[in-house]
């Protein structure tokens with residue numbers, strides 16, 4: 001988040017010190033489209049240490065020339081003009097050269113609509129015909145698309161993302177290159193893939209973007225999501241990132257379990273995926289075992305997959321009114337169970353608790369002391385005598 005006022009202040013300050021500076025990239029594009037830019041990237045002839053001297057800042061990407069400037073509570077990425085060296089991992093260039101001209105800096109950027117510069121008076125400098133492509137609503141690489149995609153395969157997915165965000169079409173040569181170079185997607189790190197796919201799914205024209213991804217067969221080069229993409233295209237029904245990844249777990253747990261989600265998210269997608277099977281009727285027991293969030297996600301995923309309706313408020317009500325929410329809330333303590341049976345602590349206690357909880361959840365028992373003691377004596381103490 002940021003404001004154009006701040007961005008202009010940064011430009012003025014850099015200029016007053018004899019440097020060049022412009023707003024560049026998505027902010028210029030969005031500004032010209034009449035959309036409110038979210039983030040402001042600036043490009044400057046000043047070297048990173050010179051930028052740092054002039055502003056309150058953090059050296060977030062010093063090696064790549066990026067300094068994050070702080071203004072009020074907002075941050076602005078200020079990057080020194082650069083050209084990128086080759087990239088071993090198609091991720092970060094192995095090294096960058098600080099460039100001497102802003103034109104060089106523009107030429108390393110991905111698409112023409114992301115390559116325009118704007119000064120503090122709103123004056124546009126455009127070396128790549130970005131304005132024409134913006135008018136034509138076209139996504140086109142800066143320079144030779146095959147070369148640009150081989151430098152960084154993420155750009156293939158970025159083209160899809162901008163299509164989803166802006167509802168633009170992809171220029172023919174760029175489109176052909178995306179199709180032919182699809183195999184390069186296997187070189188992307190899973191972290192980058194997760195971020196970019198999530199961005200695509202969150203766009204306004206998600207279905208259009210996913211349709212292109214499908215038509216270009218990109219999904220065959222992203223292990224784990226093939227069937228999910230097929231299903232979305234078939235259903236023509238929009239999806240959220242969480243439901244997307246749960247559906248993917250549902251179809252292809254084996255490949256999805258290799259993805260680098262946090263353990264918490266893995267557990268969530270895995271469990272919700274398991275619960276999403278058509279014949280699973282989501283119950284009080286599920287709410288008790290996995291919590292409201294996971295069960296709601298499962299309900300949404302079931303609804304997506306089987307076109308059933310779901311009543312979120314019913315699940316919420318059910319959760320609110322669970323007769324017990326955790327085994328520690330049982331009105332009979334494990335020490336009491338041990339005393340009554342003269343047995344030592346062990347796995348049997350958990351079994352008894354699970355049994356009691358199950359009966360409480362199905363309203364066969366009340367979570368009340370006398371009732372639990374009676375039930376315990378009846379079921380477990382008497383049984384012991386016959387052992």
Ligand code: ATP
Pocket residue numbers: 024025026027039041108109110111114115152154155
């Ligand atoms: P968004 O609205 O999603 O923020 P953006 O165009 O600002 O879109 P960012 O990912 O914020 O995209 O990147 C800022 C700018 O940096 C881009 O506009 C583009 O000029 C350049 N850029 C970003 N990623 C790449 C890349 N992988 N290859 C080349 N240039 C890139």
Ligand code: MG
Pocket residue numbers: 026027039
């Ligand atoms: Mg941006």
